[in-house]
Amino acid sequence: VETDQLPIDFLKYYQGKLDKLSKWKLAQKVEGKQTLRKFLQDNRKIVESPDGKEKLTTNLFAFEKRYEIMNACSSIKSAANVQKQLSEKRKIKEPIPKKQYTDEQKKQALExxxxxxxxxxxxxxxxxxxxxxxxxxxxxxxxxxxxxxxxxxxxxxxxxxxxxxxxxxxxxxxxxxxxxxxxxxxxxxxxxxxxxxxxxxxxxxxxxxxxxxxxxxxxxxxxxxxxxxxxxxxxxxxxxxxxxxxxxxxxxxxxxxxxxxxxxxxxxNEYLEYNSKAVKDLLEKTAIEAKQQGETIKARRKDSTFHTHPVPEATSEASSMEHIGHWEGPPQEDIDIDEQLLVTIKNGCQDIPVIEIAGATIRGARKRQKDLHSEDRFFYHDLSFTAGKECLWGIITGVIDGHGGGNAEDFVVKHFAPCLKEALEKRCQKGLSQTAIVNSLTIAMVSMNFKYSGQGGATISIILKIGEVIYTANVGDSVTVLLYENGDVVQLSADELLFSDVTCQRITDYGGEVINRPDPDDLLDRLTMIVTDSLQCEKSRNIMLSNLFGDHKCCGVLTGRPAITATNIGQWREAGIMGWLHFTDGVTEVASASDAGRWVIHKLQEKEAGRDAVTSLVRQCSVAKSPDDITAVLCTFG
Structure with a gap:
């Protein structure tokens, strides 16, 4: 071979006759002291035969494959010969007679x-x-x-x-x-x-x-x-x-x-998932509970000095730090404020432009006196996940109120979004459905709860917006509301309260006991709950909730499963929806959910930015001497 173009006759001869192209021939020296194998690999060509009816190539893949098969066949033949020899040796030995059993013995054994x-x-x-x-x-x-x-x-x-x-x-x-x-x-x-x-x-x-x-x-x-x-x-x-x-x-x-x-x-019980009928019944029941609690539950402190303005009539009584007295709260720099400006988010449905998400938190009066750090947190995440063959987007916002000093609030901020994404992608492989979303929110919260092994716990309020629907998942007593331009404040979240028959039955099943069960109309009374264990009691703090994150000492009595609601806001512009607001119990210590919502509506109608409105709310609660940490997150549409 003297040129880089191999002769057609060479190709025609060896194509299809790979057994003749032996390894010995491939090792022969050709042009430039190269082996034939190296030359064929470096000068790989695809050429047509003289009659133009077929294509010939110098590719050695077919040869290599055939050579491997030949080696495998050789190994099989060798193994077969060995087995044949062993078999012949065995025939020389006398066979061991098998023991015979009568049908009567076999029938008796079966019986x-x-x-x-x-x-x-x-x-x-x-x-x-x-x-x-x-x-x-x-x-x-x-x-x-x-x-x-x-x-x-x-x-x-x-x-x-x-x-x-x-x-x-x-x-x-x-x-x-x-x-x-x-x-x-x-x-x-x-x-x-x-x-x-x-x-x-x-x-x-x-x-x-x-x-x-x-x-x-x-x-x-x-x-x-x-x-x-x-x-x-x-x-x-x-x-x-x-x-x-x-x-x-x-x-x-x-x-x-x-x-x-x-x-x-x-x-x-914790990992139980709902079918579609159960999801429908659950959402309807929780929505009724949220509405009743929004109309019933007032500020916990009856001596609260929190004041709000009538909406939208109050135009003469503008601003209002003077209305409630001298500012005695901490300086402005002690307020932790965060905000994010977003472009329109497209979710495959009607676009709902979110123009601002802002949050603010401040220590409560009790912790400021003892110089303790705040255990409240708030967070925001963009969420992307695959449902069927689509890639969907969503928004997650949340407020967390920690207690017990175990950093449960930081654990939730870090782990909730990944847990939710994993749960959604597992349950939405055939497409997006309300059942899949509700089960994903439930299992994400439960799995995160059992991954946490620290002390203390937290209350969590989550909003998940996917397309035109917002889902609230509430564990504890934080509150989520929708804000309307006409001054209406509609509570979306619901607390699982201890006076529920189902809840009391669960606590009893786990060896717990509810003491001083109140009238459902009087939700201000605190309840005492204990876990009994062979007449040994471990008393928990006074509490009126039966679902919390963490607090494993009361595991089973306190469930990690959230109360979930779903609200379609596709017609937000026609309905006059301004956005959503959720806040911890530092707000509800001194103001009802309606009062807090109307305060923010008033600020927004005064053309204040969402950041200023939510900061004003936490300041107002601080001036009203709220003992607990105060945190709020506001999302506005526009």
Whole structure:
């Protein structure tokens, strides 16, 4: 070969005759002391044959593939020869006669097995091993006999399943499985288990329960599980169907026997997901609760000096720091203010232009006197996630009121948005739905709650805006309201209060007790709640809420599941909606939700920026001597 254009005859000869293009020939030296292999690789060409009917190439891929196959065939032939030689050696040996069992013995073994005897007991009585009985049963049912190797594999799998299930019996007494690795080992034994458990993020609980029964029946028949083994397996599957396997639960500061007695029940209830009908009923019920609480709950301090102006008539009584007296709060630089200006956000629906998101927080009077740091936080996140084949966008705003000194508020700010994004993408693989969003908000809050292992806790108020709908998720007593141009303030969030029959029943089920249960019309009374544990009581602080983030010492009595509402604001301009406002209980200590909302409306109608309006609100509450930290976040449309 003397040129970079290989002769057509060379290509025609070796194309399709790769066995003749041996490795020895490829190693021969050609032009420039290169090997033929190197030359062909460096000068790879695709040329047409003289008649123009086919294309020829110098690519060596086909040769290399054929050479690998030839090597593999050679290895197989060598292995076959070795097996043949071994087989011939075995034929020389005398075969071991198999023990014969009569049909009467096999029938007796089947009868004993149906009476609940174990395989060991059956063999002791009849002398017939389990695999012989199973083969006889299948043959009697008209099924073909499986190969001996399959029987051996089945017997091995059976022993492995039984051993794993028996290993769970030590944990079943506590109704809580601590070793998720054992669950995964069991999951590998049956494909239906994988579909039910490992993919449970995609299915609702009622479907999981239906599939769970089918799975238990299949595995019990396949491996002939006894009653205690089936019971253990049922506990495993129930736990897995209702919990996400990626979370390892670590509850601190809880009495040991309380942990053992109630932990499994807590996990099932906390990780429960709603079906579409349950979501519809839940949103309707929570919306009614929010409306009633907005009309009923007033400022907690009856001696509050917080004043507001009538809206929109009050034009003569403008501004109002003078109206309430001398400013005695901290200097302006002690107020932590943040804002973000946004362009129009497109969510695939009618555009709702958010012109400003602003937040402000200030320490309460009690903490200023003791020089303590603020435990309130507020945050804002842009959210993007995939639903079906679409990439959707949303807004998350939130206020957090921490307590107990465990930095729970900082944990929520850091982890909520990632937890929510992960939950949404798992549940929206087939497209966006209200059921998926509600379950995602619930599971994100619950999973974040169990990931937190610090002391103390927090109340959380979240708004998630996707398209034309805003979802509120409330854990605790922070408040979210919609602001209207005509002065209306509509409360969106709802608190789960202890006087609810469902809540009291849950507390009782977990060994708790509600003392001094109030009349629902008098929501100012505080309640005392205790966790009982074998007549040993751990008293919690006086509290009127039954859902909080953290506070694991009251785990189960206090739930981490949020109260969720959904509101369509697609016609915001026609309805006169100015935006939304949410704030912590530092505001509601001295003002009702309606008063706080009307204050901000008045400031906005005076053409003040959202930043100034929300700063004015927290200052006003501080002047009114609110003892708790004061935080508010305002989002305005325009």
């Amino acid at each position: 004993l097995r149906s009476q609940g005897k174990t395989w060991i007991e059956v063999k002791d009585i009849t002398g017939v091993p389990d695999y012989v009985v199973r083969h006889y049963q299948k043959k009697h049912e008209g099924e073909e006999r499986r190969a001996d190797s399959e029987q051996a594999a089945s017997a091995g799998d059976t022993r492995r399943v039984v051993n794993v299930v028996r290993g769970f019996l030590k944990l079943v007494d506590n109704d809580y499985l601590r070793d998720l690795g054992d669950i995964r080992e069991l999951a590998d034994l049956c494909q239906s288990f994988n579909e039910v458990v490992l993919e449970n993020n995609q299915i609702v609980v009622d479907q999981a329960e239906r599939l769970k029964a089918e799975y238990l029946e299949t595995v019990s028949e396949k491996y002939c599980l006894e009653a205690d083994e089936r019971y253990a397996l049922e506990k495993v599957v129930t736990f897995a169907c209702n919990c996400h396997l990626e979370f390892s639960i670590n509850v601190t500061s809880m009495p040991a026997s309380f942990n053992q007695r109630y932990h499994y029940q807590i996990m099932v």
